[in-house]
Amino acid sequence: MTLWRLEFLRLWRTQRWLILLAVYSAFGILGPLTARYLPDIVENLGGEEAIGSIPELTAADGISQYIGNAQQIGLLAVVFVAAAALAFDSNREMSIFLRTKATITQIITPRYVMTAAAATLAYTVGIVIAYVGTGILLEWLDLGAVVVGSLLQVLYLLVAIALTGLVASFIRNVPGVALLTVGILIALALVGLVPSVAAWLPSELLGGIDALIRGGDFELWRAVLASIVVVAVMVWITITRLERREV
Amino acid sequence: MVDVVISTDAVSKRYGDVVALDRVDLSVSAGSVYGLVGPNGAGKTTMLGLLGGLRTPTSGSVHVGSTSVQVLPDTPQFDNWLTGREVVDLSRTLADNGTPESAVDDVLESAGLVEAADRKVKGYSRGMLQRLGLAAAVVTRPDVLLLDEPAAALDPAGRREVLNLVAEMHGRSTVLFSSHILDDVQEVCDEIGVLRRGELVYQGSLGGLIDRHGGSGYTVVMRSGADAVAERLLAEPWVRGTSVESDHRVAVAVTDTDAAEQRLVRVLAEVGHPVISVSPTQSSLEDVFLEVTK
Numbered sequence: 001m002t003l004w005r006l007e008f009l010r011l012w013r014t015q016r017w018l019i020l021l022a023v024y025s026a027f028g029i030l031g032p033l034t035a036r037y038l039p040d041i042v043e044n045l046g047g048e049e050a051i052g053s054i055p056e057l058t059a060a061d062g063i064s065q066y067i068g069n070a071q072q073i074g075l076l077a078v079v080f081v082a083a084a085a086l087a088f089d090s091n092r093e094m095s096i097f098l099r100t101k102a103t104i105t106q107i108i109t110p111r112y113v114m115t116a117a118a119a120t121l122a123y124t125v126g127i128v129i130a131y132v133g134t135g136i137l138l139e140w141l142d143l144g145a146v147v148v149g150s151l152l153q154v155l156y157l158l159v160a161i162a163l164t165g166l167v168a169s170f171i172r173n174v175p176g177v178a179l180l181t182v183g184i185l186i187a188l189a190l191v192g193l194v195p196s197v198a199a200w201l202p203s204e205l206l207g208g209i210d211a212l213i214r215g216g217d218f219e220l221w222r223a224v225l226a227s228i229v230v231v232a233v234m235v236w237i238t239i240t241r242l243e244r245r246e247v
Numbered sequence: 248m249v250d251v252v253i254s255t256d257a258v259s260k261r262y263g264d265v266v267a268l269d270r271v272d273l274s275v276s277a278g279s280v281y282g283l284v285g286p287n288g289a290g291k292t293t294m295l296g297l298l299g300g301l302r303t304p305t306s307g308s309v310h311v312g313s314t315s316v317q318v319l320p321d322t323p324q325f326d327n328w329l330t331g332r333e334v335v336d337l338s339r340t341l342a343d344n345g346t347p348e349s350a351v352d353d354v355l356e357s358a359g360l361v362e363a364a365d366r367k368v369k370g371y372s373r374g375m376l377q378r379l380g381l382a383a384a385v386v387t388r389p390d391v392l393l394l395d396e397p398a399a400a401l402d403p404a405g406r407r408e409v410l411n412l413v414a415e416m417h418g419r420s421t422v423l424f425s426s427h428i429l430d431d432v433q434e435v436c437d438e439i440g441v442l443r444r445g446e447l448v449y450q451g452s453l454g455g456l457i458d459r460h461g462g463s464g465y466t467v468v469m470r471s472g473a474d475a476v477a478e479r480l481l482a483e484p485w486v487r488g489t490s491v492e493s494d495h496r497v498a499v500a501v502t503d504t505d506a507a508e509q510r511l512v513r514v515l516a517e518v519g520h521p522v523i524s525v526s527p528t529q530s531s532l533e534d535v536f537l538e539v540t541k
Contacts, residue, residue: 001337006326013328093324097383100299100318101341246302 003106007085007114016081020122023077024070028129031066035059036137059141060213062134063127067153070126071206076182078119078157082164083178085111090172095247104242112161112235119157124150141213149209152220159202159227160185162234169241202227250277251312252391252421253298258307260293260445267293269445270307275438277312278418282432283425285442286540291425292321294442295393298423313390315344321396323380327369331360334368335383342387350386357415358382359408374405381412392416394424398431410435429532443540453532460535464500464528465511472520473497479518483510498528 011017034041035057086108089095098107127150134141164181171177185203192198204223211218253275260268268290275281283291296302297309299318325334335351355364358378363371371379377397384392397413398406406428413435416422426432432439433453441449441456449456467476477489477497485506490498501507515522530538 001333001340003337003341006329006337009328009333010326091324093320093322094326096299096301096318096320097323097325097338097380099301100316101338101387246296 003102004110004114007110010085011081011114011118014084016084017118017122020074020077020081020118021125024074024122024126025129027066027069027074028126029133030069031064031130032062032133032137034065035061035134057138059134059139060210062138063130063141063146063149063213064210066126066130067206067209070123070153074123074126075157075160075185078115078122079160079164079181079185080178081118082115082161083168083174083181085115086161086165087168087172087174087177089168089242089245089247090174090177092247099247104239108165108239108242112165116158116161119161120154123154123157127153145212145215146209149212152205152208152224155224155227156202156205158231159205162231162238165238166234169238169245199223200226202230251275252277253281253312253423254310255294255297255304256308256310258297258304258309260290260297260302261305266445268297268304268442271442271445271447272450273440273447274450275421275423277421279437280413280417280422280424280435282436282439283423283442284427284429284432284439284536285425286427288444289442289540290445291442292395295395295423295425298391299393311391315342315387315390316393317384317387317389317391318393319380319384319395319397321399322373323376323383325368325376325379325383327367329368330365331355331368331371331375331379331382332364334379335386338383339386344388346386346388354382354386357385357412374401374408377401377405378408378412381409385412385416389420392420392422392424394422396426397424398426398428406431429536433532441536441539448539456539457530457532457535458502460530460539463504463507464498464530465507466524466526466528467497467499467511467515468523468525469495469497469515470521470523471495472518476515476518476520480511480514483514485510495523 038057088098088107127146131141131146160181163184164177167181168177171180188201189203192201192203198204199222202223204220205227208218208220251274253273255271255273257270257272258268259266259270271294283294285291293302295318297304298311299316301318332351332355335355339346339351355361358381360375360378360382363375368379381397394413398409401409410431413422413424436453438451439453439456440447449460469476471494473491473494473496477491480486480489480499485501485503487500487502492498511525
C-alpha cells in the first residue's frame, strides 16, 4: 500500500470519482440538448411569447452550456473533493499517522495529482459527451478549438485545486476550506471586472474555450503564464506552511 | 554508561499565556520503557508532540537520537474505508526499511486482529483501533515509540493486550508512554517521569519515587504519649516526618529503612512510653502520585 494507492482508494471507495463523473457527464448531456431543444422546451411550457426573446442558438452554444455549468457546479464538486483530500490535518490523529511516516511533499503530491487527474478525467468525459452531442444534434465544431479550450479549462481546475491546498494550510476544517476556496474564486472573478488586471487573472481562462469555438479575438497567454506561476507558488507556500504547522 | 536516546534540555512550550511545559529536562535510556505520568493537563501530550517532531518548543531543545520515531495518539484514527491490513501495510511501506510483507500478518496476530484484518476500519471498536494503531507503529520496527495514553478507556482485555504489546517492545525499542493509570506504569515501566503543571517534578525509578516522596514508614501504637514520641523521633536524621493520629498512635515516615530498623525500637525505649506494637507501612504508588502532583 503506497500513498498513491491510498489516494486512488480515497477516490474510488468514497465514490467521489463517481460524483465528479456524474456531474460533468450530466452537464455534457444537457448542454447540447438544451442548445438544440430550448425553444421547443419553452414552447411546450407555454412560453410562446418568450420564444421570441431567445437568441438563435448555434452549435457553439452546446459547448457553452456545458462549460457554464461545469464552471459552477462542476467546479464546486472539484473543490469539495480537493478539500477532503488536502485538508488532511482536519483529523489530528490521522494526520499524526501520516506525518510521522512521510514528508509533507510525499503526503500531498499524490493528493494533488489524483484529485487533478479525477477532475481532468471527469471534465474530459463531459466535454467529449458535449462535443459529440453537439455534433449530432447541431453541427460539428472545430475539434482543435475544443481541445485547446479544454486545456485552458483544466488549467483553471488546477488553479482551483492548488488554491484549495493553500487554504487548507491556513484552516483545517474541510467544509471551511471548501467554502473559503469557493469564496476566493468568486472574489477573483469579481476582480476580473477591472480591465487592467483581468488579463493576468486565472479566471480569464474560463472564457477561452467560448472564444475559441466562436472564432473570436482573444489573447490568453498572460492568464496562462500567471496561472502556471500561481499554481507553483501556491503549492510551494502550502508545503512550507504544512511543514511548519503543529498538530 | 547507559545510552540516552531521548533527552530535552530546559524545554518549554507555551500556548499564548499558558505554560504547557516549563524547562523540562527529560532523559530516557535506550531500550527502556519510560512512563510519563501526571494528571490531565500536566503537559504529557505536549511533551510527546515535541519528541515526535509534531510541535516545536518555545525554548530549550529536544534531542531524539533516531529518525525512526513513531507516535501513537490516545485515540488513533484512520481512513475508515481502509481495512486493518491496509493500514498496517501502508505503515510498513512508508517506513521503507526493508520490512517484509509477512511482518504485517505477524503484528496483526500479536495485536489480536487477524480475524478483523480484512474488515473496514469503520467497524472497529476503540480498543481495536488502539491495537491497530500500535500494530501500525510496531510494524515499522521503530527505534523510538511514543504512546499517548495507550490503554486509556480500554476494557480490561484490551488493556491487557496493549500492555503485552508494549512489554514485547522492551529492549527492542525505546518506549515512552504517557499515562495516568499507575498500575500500567508500575507493570511495564523501568523509569518514570512525573509532570505537574508543566514541570518535571520527578524522574527516575519507581522505587526511588516511593522512597523519596512516600516511602516506607511505621505505625507505632502505645498506651499514651504519642506527642512526646513523635517529637523525639523527629530529631532522628532518618525520620522524614511524623503524624500523630491519636494519643495512642503515631505514623512515622522514614527516609532510610535500614537505619529505622536499627534505631526505631531503641528510640522508643529511650522515650519510655509503653509500646503496644510497631508495624511497617508502605505508601502505595497512588499515594505518592497524589502527593507529588498535588
